[in-house]
Amino acid sequence: xxxxxxxxxxxxxxxxxxxxxxxxxxxxxxxxxxxxxxxxxxxxxxxxxxxxxxxxxxxxxxxxxxxxxxxxxxxxxxxxxxxxxxxxxxxxxxxxxxxxxxxxxxxxxxxxxxxxxxxxxxxxxxxxxxxxxxxxxxxxxxxxxxxxxxxxxxxxxxxxxxxxxxxxxxxxxxxxxxxxxxxxxxxxxxxxxxxxxxxxxxxxxxxxxxxxxxxxxxxxxxxxxxxxxxxxxxxxxxxxxxxxxxxxxxxxxxxxxxxxxxxxxxxxxxxxxxxxxxxxxxxxxxxxxxxxxxxxxxxxxxxxxxxxxxxxxxxxxxxxxxxxxxxxxxxxxx
Numbered sequence: 001x002x003x004x005x006x007x008x009x010x011x012x013x014x015x016x017x018x019x020x021x022x023x024x025x026x027x028x029x030x031x032x033x034x035x036x037x038x039x040x041x042x043x044x045x046x047x048x049x050x051x052x053x054x055x056x057x058x059x060x061x062x063x064x065x066x067x068x069x070x071x072x073x074x075x076x077x078x079x080x081x082x083x084x085x086x087x088x089x090x091x092x093x094x095x096x097x098x099x100x101x102x103x104x105x106x107x108x109x110x111x112x113x114x115x116x117x118x119x120x121x122x123x124x125x126x127x128x129x130x131x132x133x134x135x136x137x138x139x140x141x142x143x144x145x146x147x148x149x150x151x152x153x154x155x156x157x158x159x160x161x162x163x164x165x166x167x168x169x170x171x172x173x174x175x176x177x178x179x180x181x182x183x184x185x186x187x188x189x190x191x192x193x194x195x196x197x198x199x200x201x202x203x204x205x206x207x208x209x210x211x212x213x214x215x216x217x218x219x220x221x222x223x224x225x226x227x228x229x230x231x232x233x234x235x236x237x238x239x240x241x242x243x244x245x246x247x248x249x250x251x252x253x254x255x256x257x258x259x260x261x262x263x264x265x266x267x268x269x270x271x272x273x274x275x276x277x278x279x280x281x282x283x284x285x286x287x288x289x290x291x292x293x294x295x296x297x298x299x300x301x302x303x304x305x306x307x308x309x310x311x312x313x314x315x316x317x318x319x320x321x322x323x324x325x326x327x328x329x330x331x332x333x334x
Contacts, residue, residue, distance in 0.1 A: 242294060
């Protein structure tokens with residue numbers, strides 16, 4: 001049997017230990033909730049230490065570095081890169097090519113090559129001008145031509161006044177003979193000549209008319225005599241032949257429609273021969289002569305329904321160019 005004091009001491013010890021256990025447990029839980037100790041924090045890697053690769057990664061990196069080309073290979077690669085020209089260097093031509101390119105740039109543009117020198121331009125302009133514009137008549141000769149022209153216009157007006165009476169007489173005769181087609185043609189012809197007569201009342205600016213200060217470049221023969229004229233006068237003569245052919249063709253066709261005997265000389269249009277003449281640049285006698293030359297040929301073609309001397313184009317009749325040249329026989333002055 002144990003002594004009572006021992007039992008009491010043992011019981012007291014258990015009480016003390018029993019009360020101390022909860023306190024220790026509570027104390028340990030509090031310590032677990034506290035931040036980790038410095039030793040644990042030191043165990044955590046710093047940011048730069050986290051970026052540090054693991055031993056396996058370090059080994060893989062060393063293998064890649066070992067896979068890099070040897071210095072000779074690097075030197076060869078650098079030589080190849082140096083041998084390859086940069087994009088700008090590839091586009092840059094060699095010195096000879098640069099010189100050739102500069103020579104090509106130095107060449108003038110197409111329009112500059114085609115542009116002639118000043119002297120050539122002047123010569124080309126002279127060739128483009130009508131021949132009559134290359135020479136100018138002296139002032140006294142200009143005044144003489146203007147004076148002759150004014151007299152010519154006055155005489156032509158008087159002639160047209162007298163021709164109106166003849167036109168009325170010819171028209172009356174055609175009606176009596178029941179030549180309806182020829183009468184209709186003559187009325188049209190007379191109406192056109194009356195319009196020319198009205199146009200003669202207008203004032204003409206002689207000083208600015210190039211005909212009177214342009215030298216002649218052609219000569220022509222009529223009735224055994226030679227006459228000179230410039231391009232403006234030659235144009236009027238060509239017009240006289242063409243107008244004559246057109247009016248002659250209509251007159252011959254009208255005579256055939258009326259079943260009348262062929263005869264261009266009896267036609268009033270042939271006798272008058274002033275269709276298209278405005279009184280300027282050539283004498284009335286010259287115009288009448290060449291008009292009748294065209295009229296006779298046109299009358300034959302119209303009466304016989306053919307185109308031996310001329311043609312029909314664009315709604316009008318005109319004489320053939322070869323026949324026109326033969327009739328006028330314009331000869332250039334030397």
